[in-house]
Amino acid sequence: MSKLEEISKAVEEGKLKKIEAIVDEAIKDGIEATEILDAMIDAMGVVGEQFRTSEIFVPEMLMSAHTMKKGVEVIQPLLVESATTSRGTCVIGTITGDLHDIGKNLVALMIESAGFNVVDLGVDVSAEKFIEAIISHGDCKIVALSCLLTTTMPALSKSVEGIIAAGLKEKVKIIVGGAPITAEYAKEIGADGTAEDAASAAELAKTIVA
Numbered sequence: 001m002s003k004l005e006e007i008s009k010a011v012e013e014g015k016l017k018k019i020e021a022i023v024d025e026a027i028k029d030g031i032e033a034t035e036i037l038d039a040m041i042d043a044m045g046v047v048g049e050q051f052r053t054s055e056i057f058v059p060e061m062l063m064s065a066h067t068m069k070k071g072v073e074v075i076q077p078l079l080v081e082s083a084t085t086s087r088g089t090c091v092i093g094t095i096t097g098d099l100h101d102i103g104k105n106l107v108a109l110m111i112e113s114a115g116f117n118v119v120d121l122g123v124d125v126s127a128e129k130f131i132e133a134i135i136s137h138g139d140c141k142i143v144a145l146s147c148l149l150t151t152t153m154p155a156l157s158k159s160v161e162g163i164i165a166a167g168l169k170e171k172v173k174i175i176v177g178g179a180p181i182t183a184e185y186a187k188e189i190g191a192d193g194t195a196e197d198a199a200s201a202a203e204l205a206k207t208i209v210a
């Protein structure tokens with residue numbers, strides 16, 4: 001089995017204690033951090049499918065999530081390039097009712113790497129909290145909202161609506177994303193853009209404030 005296959009298997013099986021050592025070995029073998037990340041993301045796709053078909057349940061899904069988070073911690077320094085200039089602040093969070101944060105954390109990491117100061121509000125973030133954070137960070141240029149559940153898409157729409165109603169559309173660009181979010185939906189709810197993955201979100205952040 002290749003190192004990348006070992007990494008995928010460890011995430012799929014939630015081998016929290018083993019992941020650090022396997023990822024370390026992969027780095028020593030010269031495997032790129034982005035390849036390691038892709039292997040872990042693919043593994044989470046497998047886990048999602050197993051959950052959907054009731055082969056596994058929430059506790060197993062959670063162990064895989066913890067394992068992936070640990071793996072990401074190991075490669076994090078290799079993913080983040082040190083930015084020389086500050087492009088302003090990006091406030092980021094996962095919306096009300098939604099506890100998924102692995103994708104949001106990757107988006108935060110990549111946006112930071114693109115030269116933004118990132119203020120991460122965590123998960124289950126209300127419209128009010130997003131608004132407060134935008135106002136309290138004078139140089140806030142972007143607010144990034146992550147949403148992973150179809151059931152929390154209405155909360156995403158409400159948050160965007162709230163940010164616009166608070167008169168903040170002139171101050172910040174609103175970007176939204178997460179597996180169920182399409183470009184059409186982002187436009188429909190009044191966001192300035194969306195991206196499919198963390199690297200594209202960072203590219204979008206750079207171009208949208210330029």
Ligand code: B1M
Nearest residue numbers: 048065099100101102103146149150176177178179197198
């Ligand atoms: Co949940 N879950 N989960 N879950 N979970 C999904 C999302 C699901 C698709 C699984 C499935 O059924 N196949 C499904 C949603 C179905 C739907 O809505 N259509 C689901 C469900 C149903 C649930 C619960 C309701 C299960 C239950 O309790 N019965 C429950 C809800 C809890 C809640 O949030 N209120 C739940 C709980 C959990 C855990 C807590 C166990 C755990 C999360 C742990 C954590 O995040 N700390 C979990 C996990 C791990 C998953 C899956 C397996 C993996 C998610 C993940 O981390 N992927 C997921 C299945 C799947 O995704 N295939 C699933 C890896 C990550 C890198 O990708 O998050 O997509 P992702 O992020 C990507 C892009 O989406 C994008 O970039 C990221 C990086 O490339 N992106 C953005 C994300 N945010 C962005 C923001 C942007 C731009 C791009 O701009 C701002």
